[in-house]
Amino acid sequence: MKIFKLTLKENGITRTDTFVEKNLIHSTENSKGKTTYLRLLMFSLGYSVPQTSRINFQKIETEVDFETRRGVFKASRSGNVLILWKDDRKINTYILPNEHILFLKEIFNCTNDYILKNLLGVMYIDQEKGWTLINRGSVVGRIKFNIEELIAGLDDINIDEEIEKRNRLDKEIAKYKALINIKEYQNELSSQPVSEDIRTAINQKNKELSINNFRLQTLKNEMKEIDEALRNEKNIIESILSLGIEFNDGRVVRKIERRDIKNLEKYEEDLEFRRRLIKGQIVNIQNRNNLLFKEKAQVLNPDINIFYTEDTINREIRVVEENLKDFDLNQIALYDLLDKYKVEKKALEKAIDEKLKGSKQNYSEKIMEIISKIADKENLDISEARKDKDFVFTSDLKMYSGAILQKLAVSFKVAILKTVEEKLGEELIFVMDSPRTRELDESNSKKLFEVILKFIKNTQLFVGSIYEYEGLTLTREIVNKAIEEKPEDIVSIFD
Amino acid sequence: MAKSFVFDDDSYFDNDASSSVFGYLFQAKAATWLFLNNFEITKSMKVETEKQDIELLFKDNTRLYAQAKAQQSYSTSPNSNSKLASALSSLSRTKKNKNDKILYISNLQDPLKSVNDIQTRFQEIAYKSLSPKQKETVDTCLKSIIKKIDKDIYDNPSFSEDKRKLLDCVKNIDLDSLYFCSIYRCSEMGEADIIDNIKLKLSSLFPRDEFNVLKVFNNWYDLALVSESSVQDNSSKKITINDFSLCLANSSLKLEQFDYNGLVDKHIIPEISSASRERVEDLIENKIFDFKNDNWLVFNSIINLYDEFKKDRPKSFDRDFIEENWSQFKDKLTSVDEKEDIRQVLTRYYLYRFLNKESTIKRIKNKAGIDNENF
Numbered sequence: 001m002k003i004f005k006l007t008l009k010e011n012g013i014t015r016t017d018t019f020v021e022k023n024l025i026h027s028t029e030n031s032k033g034k035t036t037y038l039r040l041l042m043f044s045l046g047y048s049v050p051q052t053s054r055i056n057f058q059k060i061e062t063e064v065d066f067e068t069r070r071g072v073f074k075a076s077r078s079g080n081v082l083i084l085w086k087d088d089r090k091i092n093t094y095i096l097p098n099e100h101i102l103f104l105k106e107i108f109n110c111t112n113d114y115i116l117k118n119l120l121g122v123m124y125i126d127q128e129k130g131w132t133l134i135n136r137g138s139v140v141g142r143i144k145f146n147i148e149e150l151i152a153g154l155d156d157i158n159i160d161e162e163i164e165k166r167n168r169l170d171k172e173i174a175k176y177k178a179l180i181n182i183k184e185y186q187n188e189l190s191s192q193p194v195s196e197d198i199r200t201a202i203n204q205k206n207k208e209l210s211i212n213n214f215r216l217q218t219l220k221n222e223m224k225e226i227d228e229a230l231r232n233e234k235n236i237i238e239s240i241l242s243l244g245i246e247f248n249d250g251r252v253v254r255k256i257e258r259r260d261i262k263n264l265e266k267y268e269e270d271l272e273f274r275r276r277l278i279k280g281q282i283v284n285i286q287n288r289n290n291l292l293f294k295e296k297a298q299v300l301n302p303d304i305n306i307f308y309t310e311d312t313i314n315r316e317i318r319v320v321e322e323n324l325k326d327f328d329l330n331q332i333a334l335y336d337l338l339d340k341y342k343v344e345k346k347a348l349e350k351a352i353d354e355k356l357k358g359s360k361q362n363y364s365e366k367i368m369e370i371i372s373k374i375a376d377k378e379n380l381d382i383s384e385a386r387k388d389k390d391f392v393f394t395s396d397l398k399m400y401s402g403a404i405l406q407k408l409a410v411s412f413k414v415a416i417l418k419t420v421e422e423k424l425g426e427e428l429i430f431v432m433d434s435p436r437t438r439e440l441d442e443s444n445s446k447k448l449f450e451v452i453l454k455f456i457k458n459t460q461l462f463v464g465s466i467y468e469y470e471g472l473t474l475t476r477e478i479v480n481k482a483i484e485e486k487p488e489d490i491v492s493i494f495d
Numbered sequence: 496m497a498k499s500f501v502f503d504d505d506s507y508f509d510n511d512a513s514s515s516v517f518g519y520l521f522q523a524k525a526a527t528w529l530f531l532n533n534f535e536i537t538k539s540m541k542v543e544t545e546k547q548d549i550e551l552l553f554k555d556n557t558r559l560y561a562q563a564k565a566q567q568s569y570s571t572s573p574n575s576n577s578k579l580a581s582a583l584s585s586l587s588r589t590k591k592n593k594n595d596k597i598l599y600i601s602n603l604q605d606p607l608k609s610v611n612d613i614q615t616r617f618q619e620i621a622y623k624s625l626s627p628k629q630k631e632t633v634d635t636c637l638k639s640i641i642k643k644i645d646k647d648i649y650d651n652p653s654f655s656e657d658k659r660k661l662l663d664c665v666k667n668i669d670l671d672s673l674y675f676c677s678i679y680r681c682s683e684m685g686e687a688d689i690i691d692n693i694k695l696k697l698s699s700l701f702p703r704d705e706f707n708v709l710k711v712f713n714n715w716y717d718l719a720l721v722s723e724s725s726v727q728d729n730s731s732k733k734i735t736i737n738d739f740s741l742c743l744a745n746s747s748l749k750l751e752q753f754d755y756n757g758l759v760d761k762h763i764i765p766e767i768s769s770a771s772r773e774r775v776e777d778l779i780e781n782k783i784f785d786f787k788n789d790n791w792l793v794f795n796s797i798i799n800l801y802d803e804f805k806k807d808r809p810k811s812f813d814r815d816f817i818e819e820n821w822s823q824f825k826d827k828l829t830s831v832d833e834k835e836d837i838r839q840v841l842t843r844y845y846l847y848r849f850l851n852k853e854s855t856i857k858r859i860k861n862k863a864g865i866d867n868e869n870f
Contacts, residue, residue: 229790229791232790232791233790233791236791236792237791262795262798262799263794263795263798263799264791264795266794266798267791267794267795269737269741270741273738273741273745274745276717276718276721276738277714277717277718277745279717279721280714280716280717280718280719280720280721281717283717283720283721284716284717284720287720
């Protein structure tokens with residue numbers, strides 16, 4: 001993949017930058033907009049990267065020109081809509097974030113969800129997460145990277161079931177941790193006596209609330225089903241239209257359009273209508289629940305007027321606390337359950353590792369080989385890591401000291417990038433935001449850079465920094481912010 | 496929410512009915528009633544607009560602005576005079592075109608204090624058709640509003656600008672376009688009167704259909720809720736006659752109930768063993784069809800095939816269509832995991848319901864005159 005050009009539009013200002021192989025995004029001071037700019041680059045490729053405090057990404061229109069072995073593309077994004085063009089022909093419209101994976105499939109000609117889902121973690125190093133992220137965790141915002149998933153993808157092994165189970169266990173673990181916190185808070189609450197009448201009234205309201213909540217859940221599920229049906233229909237229609245079928249409409253021969261498709265409006269009208277009804281029911285129940293909540297507060301403290309808003313928060317806290325007192329939680333059982341799920345998760349992770357290690361393709365070994373090769377050539381002492389045959393899957397990085405950790409991290413990143421590139425048959429891009437952190441002095445930082453440049457020769461590189469590095473070309477100088485008019489002197493550098 | 500532009504401290508002039516849940520519910524009922532009463536001539540409706548509680552747009556592009564007033568409790572003595580005064584002052588301020596109507600709709604048994612006179616009950620009666628006694632009530636009320644505003648201006652000259660505007664409005668109220676309607680309950684116990692009247696209206700409009708009136712009302716209310724809460728833009732708040740038609744179609748009793756015996760008798764569904772039958776009922780009860788088969792390809796293929804069938808044999812019945820064609824939809828509509836007889840019954844049932852829904856929608860839309868028009 002090679003990115004030629006990025007255009008950003010905000011409030012009437014349009015900024016276009018063109019790129020070379022190794023790009024430096026530079027500003028003389030920090031906090032000018034390098035992070036914003038690099039995130040916007042990923043945003044333009046459809047990623048749901050978090051916006052920075054300076055710019056509301058949803059108000060920005062982006063356009064990125066790039067090439068993969070599938071051809072030369074242009075992707076234009078506005079809000080959550082991403083349109084992909086190939087040779088000036090519109091290929092598809094993707095609604096983000098759900099359809100982002102379809103976009104990646106199209107441009108990389110890859111059908112392996114595991115690889116595509118973890119691609120950002122392969123290509124991008126965020127300033128905030130930096131080098132601490134090696135093989136699992138958040139890349140940026142809510143976008144995750146998981147080495148097991150990636151290796152499964154590389155090895156063509158299906159671990160859907162295990163991943164689903166792990167997600168479920170994670171939820172259970174989070175739930176019991178939360179319940180244990182509640183229990184501890186419950187123990188702290190003073191037990192103020194409450195009369196029988198009040199208790200009955202509260203119970204009645206609670207009963208209605210729980211019925212309502214059940215109904216809400218059902219409605220939300222129904223809404224999801226309708227959305228799913230609408231999405232499917234949209235996909236079917238778009239694939240029909242993308243075929244560009246021509247027909248004789250009685251007067252001229254023309255391409256089939258949306259309006260030519262019979263019964264489409266009727267179908268959509270029915271679903272949209274039901275969607276609105278369900279939405280109305282949801283709002284209705286939510287309103288009712290709010291009222292019940294206020295009534296509960298009034299039962300506890302009849303002196304207050306329920307429509308009077310002062311002290312709302314205090315009242316609601318009291319209601320919550322009263323409910324909490326009635327909430328029967330067995331502390332020992334909670335700890336037992338938490339332990340049970342933790343043990344299950346550990347066993348599951350072991351099972352996943354075993355499954356991955358048993359694979360014939362064994363990409364984890366390939367990654368380790370590359371890491372070793374880099375270490376040998378660069379005289380990096382990573383003997384500790386070498387001893388650990390499952391190093392690629394390690395979750396224990398604390399055993400490595402700061403300096404070696406940095407080197408390891410770089411080798412690791414490079415190894416993963418190269419491996420994924422080999423699998424995809426496609427060079428990717430590599431984006432690094434402010435790679436020189438406090439832990440790295442100038443010579444170490446320089447050394448790391450040399451490693452990166454040496455081992456990923458053909459990968460297009462984007463580095464955001466206040467420093468200059470040999471081998472990088474300044475392609476964007478940020479004067480005040482990521483989206484600003486192009487000053488004449490900067491233009492002249494590139495002319 | 497519609498807020499009055501004067502005297503926030505004066506309940507006389509507050510036309511914000513939604514400040515109480517009861518008032519809001521009544522407003523919804525009143526809107527449903529007005530919609531039905533003008534079904535064939537209405538284009539769309541809005542509630543809680545900046546102009547009035549309810550706004551109907553007719554096909555001739557004139558409008559009806561209604562002010563809804565409800566009395567919550569029948570145990571207290573009715574304060575029909577103050578409701579009337581409040582409604583009249585609000586209606587007088589409505590910015591309207593010459594041919595637009597303004598209407599006061601309430602749940603009072605006797606909004607104009609005129610027992611045994613011309614009844615405004617479930618009818619929209621023009622001011623000029625009122626009895627002399629009723630006219631007198633309205634005239635007296637207008638005079639007393641004017642008197643009160645005069646006094647307010649005299650007492651508080653420094654805040655008189657808005658009040659003077661109001662005075663102008665009340666003095667110039669367009670009596671020729673003023674209408675009255677009351678939709679009241681006879682007993683404190685229930686809504687029977689409103690529901691009965693809506694039923695009556697529906698059966699005269701759609702003699703072939705039966706509706707679950709509470710569902711019509713609930714559907715309408717849910718739609719109004721979304722329109723109100725989700726969009727700021729006033730123009731999007733409306734409920735069109737098309738929406739309302741779909742509301743009705745979705746409340747048809749035919750579609751709501753699975754009358755298994757009825758369908759068996761009509762030879763739409765063959766007899767099956769009681770165990771299979773239990774399974775079928777279970778699947779239907781769990782809404783197995785409602786979403787799983789919301790698939791455009793299936794939808795499209797049934798409609799196309801049915802259209803062809805009707806074109807070739809216009810006099811044939813739906814049951815003939817189902818009899819001849821169910822087998823080709825079996826795989827699309829049911830799971831291979833089910834037994835063969837269950838699959839057949841489910842497919843036939845689905846087709847029956849589908850065709851019924853389509854024809855009900857078509858019938859209602861035809862009546863509303865929205866067959867080919869784009870609203």
